[in-house]
Amino acid sequence: MKIEITDLTFKCIIGILDFERVKKQKVVINISFEYEYKKDYFIDYSEVSNLVKTIMKKKKFLLLEDALLIIQKKLNKTYKITKLKIKISNPDILKDCIVSLSC
Helix, strand or coil, X not given: CEEXXXXXXXXXXXXXXXXXXXXXXXXXXXXXXXXCCECCECCCHHHXXXXXHHHHHHHCCCCHHHHHHHHHHHHHHHCXXXXXXXEEEEXXXXXXXXXXXXX
């Protein structure tokens, strides 16, 4: 099975500049991964979404890179998944583009 969580959007503290440490910014996260579905084992995508939001809001990352690596590590540790892909976007930090990181 493949789960895709697209455009998970919320606000959190992220960034290294002074104003980024006090004002929440919008982030957009896309996640996809595969897992082996069994009658007695499935992955609750709402749980995955809430876990990612909780990590982002609690940690208040300085860098998107750090956020990406921590989320990747936590999802791999928590669930039996393969082919994990994560993309974190900060759509409002620059006026003329959307900045994203992915792995």
